[in-house]
């Protein structure tokens with residue numbers, strides 16, 4: 001009963017807030033805001049701030065040292081662009097879908113194709129190019145595992161989806177665990193056990209764990225089920241579901257549009273120093289310095305890039321806490337985009353025509369994570385297909401010759417791609433110091449476009465809620481403990 005009453009109050013409050021939004025902020029001194037990073041995270045913060053308080057912000061800057069889009073990028077081969085970083089979007093990802101629709105960007109549906117799994121040179125399993133036969137093969141091999149995993153993925157997506165409702169109500173969370181608890185206890189608990197243990201708990205067979213789960217975890221996060229936590233492992237399984245899509249013309253267009261629509265000033269410069277120059281006043285104050293010698297002061301600063309151990313070139317001065325202490329190791333992933341002919345004989349195929357669209361190597365001794373056929377982002381009806389390889393190290397000529405019989409051209413992209421996940425994860429806070437926010441704290445839960453967008457919405461609301469003193473919209477215990485309240489009803 002308490003919970004129903006609470007929701008009614010919040011709804012009434014929001015109806016009032018949206019109808020009076022303009023006058024609501026009148027007379028309130030609005031903060032000067034800097035966002036460091038123009039990836040999907042930083043541009044989503046900028047866009048959401050524009051939506052809620054935009055016209056009231058006097059200073060609103062986004063610093064980007066490289067290109068807007070960050071880990072969303074393409075490479076051009078023979079005049080066509082191919083995704084090299086964040087590529088696929090799940091059909092349940094509401095923010096990415098909303099953004100694409102808002103900016104009139106079309107969906108590019110995932111290409112059909114079969115896959116094969118190899119343990120070193122031994123083929124373990126291969127699906128048919130006919131999707132019906134392929135489904136039957138999977139049922140025959142994995143039986144009830146498929147039903148159990150599908151149920152678990154549906155539950156995960158449904159729990160995850162609850163965050164959209166809370167965010168519609170401008171609710172915000174200061175920590176990743178609180179945000180995950182607002183989704184469900186199960187999601188939070190799954191970050192505290194290995195993916196392998198999570199699969200055991202779901203009564204999934206060893207065969208599935210050692211085959212499909214390895215393929216998914218390795219393809220998406222370059223790790224094995226025993227070494228990463230259950231939530232990120234489950235996200236990697238969701239990434240194997242049907243209906244995946246990408247933005248026609250390139251995913252990077254989304255952050256570009258978001259930034260343009262945000263009205264923020266873009267400063268194309270690398271921030272080199274963030275100094276806490278807060279005096280005795282109750283409000284924080286920060287000074288930013290850039291590689292180009294610019295300096296500016298802000299009330300609120302958002303870090304919208306990951307604090308990668310050994311790679312952060314920003315100095316933090318004047319903080320009580322050691323901001324660098326939040327740095328975490330990231331996987332270096334080499335992405336090869338190859339215009340060439342795969343070495344079908346190495347995989348035991350008589351002709352190139354017989355090669356599956358994706359090869360998943362299952363053994364730790366295999367030197368690559370995936371070999372897959374890719375199409376350009378243009379959505380051509382008769383696309384020029386290339387091959388993409390993910391590897392954890394730079395490949396030698398010999399290794400490349402193992403995978404390819406011939407190569408016309410090859411692009412290599414060296415990413416600091418995503419965190420090195422732990423089976424029992426710890427999380428940085430979204431608030432590293434008063435007025436200093438960290439969107440990429442979410443990446444320890446799972447690195448994905450939608451995760452960054454969702455965390456960015458959270459940070460945008462958190463900033464405004466904290467600035468305006470809306471305590472009931474920050475870490476609301478009714479939400480975090482909603483399940484307990486529901487049980488009482």
Ligand SMILES: Cc1cc2nc3c(=O)[nH]c(=O)nc-3n(C[C@H](O)[C@H](O)[C@H](O)COP(=O)(O)OP(=O)(O)OC[C@H]3O[C@@H](n4cnc5c(N)ncnc54)[C@H](O)[C@@H]3O)c2cc1C
Nearest residue numbers: 037039040041065070071085086087088271305417448449
């Ligand atoms: C190979 C690969 C494959 C992936 N596949 C998928 C996928 O299929 N689906 C999916 O959903 N996700 C995928 N991801 C993950 C996804 O791309 C990321 O989670 C997401 O793009 C992160 O966005 P972000 O804005 O949080 O960070 P970033 O994109 O890293 O943006 C941070 C930005 O900050 C800028 N910056 C950093 N330091 C400074 C500074 N000091 N001053 C100014 N600017 C600075 C950087 O230049 C960068 O543009 C993949 C990632 C990789 C690398």
